[in-house]
Amino acid sequence: MPAYDSIPYDNLIAGMVEKFVTQSVIIEQAAGAIYTRGTVLARTGFATDGTWICKIVNSAATPASEKVPVAVLSDVEVDATITQQRATAYTSGEFNRNALKFGGADTITTHEAALNNTKLYTKRVVRTGE
Numbered sequence: 001m002p003a004y005d006s007i008p009y010d011n012l013i014a015g016m017v018e019k020f021v022t023q024s025v026i027i028e029q030a031a032g033a034i035y036t037r038g039t040v041l042a043r044t045g046f047a048t049d050g051t052w053i054c055k056i057v058n059s060a061a062t063p064a065s066e067k068v069p070v071a072v073l074s075d076v077e078v079d080a081t082i083t084q085q086r087a088t089a090y091t092s093g094e095f096n097r098n099a100l101k102f103g104g105a106d107t108i109t110t111h112e113a114a115l116n117n118t119k120l121y122t123k124r125v126v127r128t129g130e
Contacts, residue, residue: 012038012072014123015094021119022074025089028055032081039073039101040111040120041089042066054089058103059110069111070118072100092119099125 013020013021027035028049033042033055035041041054057069070087078087097108100115112122 010037011096011125012099013094014096014125015121018092018094018119018121020093021081021091022045022088023052023071024090025052025054025071025087027078027080027082027085027087028053029082029084030055031081033076035073035087036081036101037073038095038099040115041073042068043070051086052089053084055057056101056103057111059106060079060104066103068093068119070116074118090120094121094123096125097122 014095023073024106025041028044036057040057042057042065043052045053047053052125054071055066057066059067061067061072070094071091073087074090078085100108102111115122
């Protein structure tokens with residue numbers, strides 16, 4: 001295990017007041033589906049075992065389920081270009097609004113209210129001393 005001082009700063013987490021909850025998800029297979037930590041996910045269905053099936057949220061997508069944010073990817077990178085992949089996602093917590101990633105031309109302003117309604121709280125983060 002690396003020393004704590006060698007772990008890079010993680011700008012995704014923006015506070016520890018709200019409880020962080022994670023769950024296992026399945027990232028849908030799609031061309032170009034390489035998602036990184038902080039990608040905002042939409043739930044597109046359920047696997048037979050009840051696991052959420054997800055892909056990147058996109059307000060221009062069809063069907064409508066792909067427009068609704070429900071989780072934030074916690075894994076560093078997930079490559080679902082060839083086959084679906086299991087991953088871990090946050091379903092609640094406090095996040096740096098500038099570290100979140102969206103599909104299409106979406107931005108934080110497109111989804112901020114919906115994120116906050118699902119207990120994925122967004123905050124403005126200011127780092128000093130660097």
